[in-house]
Amino acid sequence: MFVTHLESAIDGTRFDAGRVLTMHNGRPLWVRYDLAAVKKAVRPADFALRVNSLWRYRELLPLPKDIEPVTLGEGMSPILPCPRLGKELGLSRLFIKDEGQLPTGSFKSRGMAAAVSMAKHLGLTRLAVPTAGNAGGALAAYGARAGMEVFVFMPEDTPVINQLEAFLCGARVFLVNGLINDCGKIVREGIDKLGWFDMSTLKEPYRLEGKKTMGLEIAEQLGWRLPDVIFYPTGGGTGLIGMWKAFAEMTELGWLGSGEPSSVRSRLPKLVSCQSDGCAPIVRAFEKGERFAELFANAHTVASGLRVPAAVGDFMMLDAIRASGGWAIAGQEKSIVPWMRRAASLEGIAICPETAVCFDVLERLVREGRVGRDEEIIVFNTGAAQKYPEAVKLDLPRLDKNRAIDYDAIARRP
Ligand SMILES: *Cc1c(COP(=O)(O)O)cnc(C)c1O
Numbered sequence: 001m002f003v004t005h006l007e008s009a010i011d012g013t014r015f016d017a018g019r020v021l022t023m024h025n026g027r028p029l030w031v032r033y034d035l036a037a038v039k040k041a042v043r044p045a046d047f048a049l050r051v052n053s054l055w056r057y058r059e060l061l062p063l064p065k066d067i068e069p070v071t072l073g074e075g076m077s078p079i080l081p082c083p084r085l086g087k088e089l090g091l092s093r094l095f096i097k098d099e100g101q102l103p104t105g106s107f108k109s110r111g112m113a114a115a116v117s118m119a120k121h122l123g124l125t126r127l128a129v130p131t132a133g134n135a136g137g138a139l140a141a142y143g144a145r146a147g148m149e150v151f152v153f154m155p156e157d158t159p160v161i162n163q164l165e166a167f168l169c170g171a172r173v174f175l176v177n178g179l180i181n182d183c184g185k186i187v188r189e190g191i192d193k194l195g196w197f198d199m200s201t202l203k204e205p206y207r208l209e210g211k212k213t214m215g216l217e218i219a220e221q222l223g224w225r226l227p228d229v230i231f232y233p234t235g236g237g238t239g240l241i242g243m244w245k246a247f248a249e250m251t252e253l254g255w256l257g258s259g260e261p262s263s264v265r266s267r268l269p270k271l272v273s274c275q276s277d278g279c280a281p282i283v284r285a286f287e288k289g290e291r292f293a294e295l296f297a298n299a300h301t302v303a304s305g306l307r308v309p310a311a312v313g314d315f316m317m318l319d320a321i322r323a324s325g326g327w328a329i330a331g332q333e334k335s336i337v338p339w340m341r342r343a344a345s346l347e348g349i350a351i352c353p354e355t356a357v358c359f360d361v362l363e364r365l366v367r368e369g370r371v372g373r374d375e376e377i378i379v380f381n382t383g384a385a386q387k388y389p390e391a392v393k394l395d396l397p398r399l400d401k402n403r404a405i406d407y408d409a410i411a412r413r414p
Pocket residue numbers: 106108134135201233234235236237238239240305306352354355382383
């Protein structure tokens with residue numbers, strides 16, 4: 001095992017690995033590795049021969065090597081070229097990394113695979129999570145896979161698929177008349193009474209490590225280099241923070257741009273953190289030049305994964321975005337459904353509402369000349385559109401099998 005210790009992200013306090021840890025002073029912990037030892041143990045080329053999942057990056061994950069992970073085969077999602085969509089936007093190198101193909105249909109499975117594996121290894125048996133939707137489904141699935149007890153708390157208007165998947169996986173699911181932070185309070189207060197472990201985003205240290213593998217995976221898939229710009233829909237922030245951590249670790253390992261001039265080697269992608277104008281606490285803080293975000297009042301968006309009015313990792317997100325030379329920008333709520341259909345119609349990729357927000361932001365940045373037409377751009381599709389039946393109002397024409405079919409009318413349908 002290459003983990004040396006854990007470290008408070010707010011003040012650097014060190015903690016021993018190998019025991020149950022949560023936060024320090026209400027703020028998250030980083031997992032730290034002996035990167036010099038990792039560098040001796042594995043070379044980038046070695047990964048190609050390994051299992052086709054995030055567990056191929058075992059030296060940079062917290063689970064000891066001799067412990068079996070709790071797995072559903074997560075990771076190694078494809079990076080799909082999007083020539084037609086790119087052409088419409090005036091971009092020559094546009095790609096979608098399709099995390100909708102992961103178990104439970106979202107990138108949340110990466111975090112939960114790592115966190116549930118660690119929870120099991122550390123002897124925990126009863127897990128609880130407040131969720132905007134996908135995290136609850138993913139925890140329920142991995143909890144079932146591990147034979148553990150799971151409690152899920154979600155806003156009462158969470159997409160029904162998330163309610164269904166958590167229920168079917170045997171979790172005890174509760175609907176709360178509030179948002180994810182209200183659910184978080186219920187979980188926090190239940191810790192003493194029911195003895196469960198809080199699996200909230202960034203309140204335990206290992207979901208971040210699982211999501212970090214998105215960054216490792218892009219590098220490997222692109223031949224150990226990184227794109228120019230990454231668009232990521234931002235809620236609690238683990239996706240963004242995790243990727244930036246992966247880039248930092250790979251830089252220190254000397255794995256990026258091996259053999260190329262140092263200018264190529266040292267250049268990391270701009271991170272564009274995308275939120276909806278219905279819930280944009282990180283965008284507000286970014287614009288004001290603040291390191292911490294204020295609670296976003298009256299948060300509303302059909303992009304349920306972005307309905308996070310306050311995040312304990314706000315400063316980690318803002319630090320990463322600024323260090324990358326990127327931006328935090330709000331897309332328009334009203335453009336979500338049009339973008340879902342436009343992207344899927346042009347490329348066949350069923351993008352979630354969260355990712356639709358990224359496309360609205362991307363279109364704006366191209367128009368404003370902040371993204372160049374020949375830059376290499378990866379937009380993360382963090383989940384599958386099929387998980388959001390409520391987001392799109394369908395009004396499909398009906399045909400009567402007992403009447404003559406009007407084929408001209410069929411041909412005219414848009
Ligand atoms: C959770 C979620 C997000 C936000 O991810 P964070 O890592 O919490 O910022 C984006 N999209 C989807 C589909 C999600 O489920």
